[in-house]
Amino acid sequence: xxxxxxxxxxxxxxxxxxxxxxxxxxxxxxxxxxxxxxxTHYLILHVLYDPSRQNAxxxxxMRWNSLFWRAFDWSLLMMVLVHAFLGVRTxxxxxxxxxxxxxxxMGLYLIAIGLFxxxxxxxxxxxxxxxxx
Amino acid sequence: xxxxxxxSEGMLAWAFHRISGVAIxxxxxxxxxDIYLVGGNPKAYDEILKIYASxxxxxxxxxxxxxxxxxxxxxxxxxxxxxxPVFTRYQRQLWYLNWAVFALVGVPVAIxxxxxxxxx
Numbered sequence: 001x002x003x004x005x006x007x008x009x010x011x012x013x014x015x016x017x018x019x020x021x022x023x024x025x026x027x028x029x030x031x032x033x034x035x036x037x038x039x040t041h042y043l044i045l046h047v048l049y050d051p052s053r054q055n056a057x058x059x060x061x062m063r064w065n066s067l068f069w070r071a072f073d074w075s076l077l078m079m080v081l082v083h084a085f086l087g088v089r090t091x092x093x094x095x096x097x098x099x100x101x102x103x104x105x106m107g108l109y110l111i112a113i114g115l116f117x118x119x120x121x122x123x124x125x126x127x128x129x130x131x132x133x
Numbered sequence: 134x135x136x137x138x139x140x141s142e143g144m145l146a147w148a149f150h151r152i153s154g155v156a157i158x159x160x161x162x163x164x165x166x167d168i169y170l171v172g173g174n175p176k177a178y179d180e181i182l183k184i185y186a187s188x189x190x191x192x193x194x195x196x197x198x199x200x201x202x203x204x205x206x207x208x209x210x211x212x213x214x215x216x217x218p219v220f221t222r223y224q225r226q227l228w229y230l231n232w233a234v235f236a237l238v239g240v241p242v243a244i245x246x247x248x249x250x251x252x253x
Contacts, residue, residue, distance in 0.1 A: 013215065028215065031208045042201055046194050047245050051185040056175030059168075077165065084158040091155060111162060118169040126172045 011090070023086055030083040037076040060129045070123050077119045085112040142225045150207045153200035160197055188250045195243050202239050206231040 014020035045054070045063075054063075064070050085108060092104050170178040184190045210227045214220045220227065 028212050031212065035205050035209065038201060039205055042198055043242075046198060047242055050249065051182060051190070051194070052249065054185075055179045055182055056171045059171050080161050084154070084161055087154050088158050091151060115162065115165045119165045122169045122172040 027083060027086055030079045033079045034076070034083055037072070037079055041073065041076055060126060064123070064126055065128055074120065074123045077115075077123070081112055081116055081119075085109070142228050146207055146210070146224075146228050146231075149203055150211075153204040156200045157197070157204060186249075191246050191250055195246050198242055198246070199235075199239060202235055202242075203231070206234055 011024065013024050045051075064073070088108060089105065092108065093101060096104055167178060167181050170181065185194065207228070210224070210231055213227065214224060
């Protein structure tokens, strides 16, 4: 089969088996994971529980009062950091070239590292509190 | 540009995917920072959460949900066509199928999120 030069879908799979091929598969794998993780997260926190019922105490005593939901939200964060930042990387490399591309990509990766740090910190260190009553 | 370009549905599907993806990425940055405040500054977090529950916040959440749902469904469409190339022949039909599911799931969700604005 010859490699198509254009695709009706997303990006044609880069050939050669190098990092770009790996990223192509990674986008699809993390995308599938996010289909479940992100939509479930949205359903719970925007539909099943109205935001007017939520505050910092609700998160401490209810939402993040189990290892399961902390692990769930941390997995969501990891998948988002891979998928969203590699996605924006594709957008940047489509529109920017040379020094502007390098500088913007550096900024992008710094934001990703920052979010990894503060997101992981809060989900792992927020004290567990037994709900009152 | 979007409607004059001859790419028609396939090109629109791509453009919406890109726009919704960048929008979700931007929200993720805000959201991770605001969640960090639950541990770092709970009072500030409670203030921010009041924005989520306000009419403007609810509209924003609905737009976010729409972006998520579109991106998720069109992402499945992309995966289906990538791994079973025969489906590229039906890319337009798959896109319309996406919109059918989008409406079916999205409208009830939007109603639930928006109805408190009208005191319901």
